[in-house]
Amino acid sequence: MTMLMMGALFVVFYFFMIRPQQKKAKEAKKFRESLQKGIKVVTIGGLHGKVVEVSDKTVLIEAADGVKLRFEKSAIALDSTMQLTEETAKA
Known part of the structure; x- marks a missing residue:
């Protein structure tokens, strides 16, 4: 019975914690790979700017x-262009 409960607990953790985190990481990786010149972005430090050049890393x-300023691709948090259009759609 104890093993069954532990198995059920693992399944719950997987669907509520691990799987959403993996999905979010996959989306972030896809976004960083699709960066292109002209996109307005926000870094993980909160710096807002416009992409001028994109290299491999x-x-x-x-x-x-x-x-x-040059940043690692992993330091880019989100596309502020998308965020701004979502905010104006809500208004």
């Missing part, structure tokens, strides 16, 4: 006129 972001 890094992204060059223009934060302000003449201010360009």
Whole structure:
């Protein structure tokens, strides 16, 4: 009976914790692979900017006129263009 309960607990953990996390990681990887010039992004540190150049592992972001910063692709959190269009749709 104890083994059955432990098995059921594992299944619950899988569907409520592990699987959604894997799905989110897969979506983030897909987003980072599809980065292209001109997209407005937000880094994990909260920096907003526009993608100027994309290489294999890094992204060059223009934060302000003449201010360009290079980040690892893994530091890009989300596409602020999509976020802005979703916010305007809600308004």
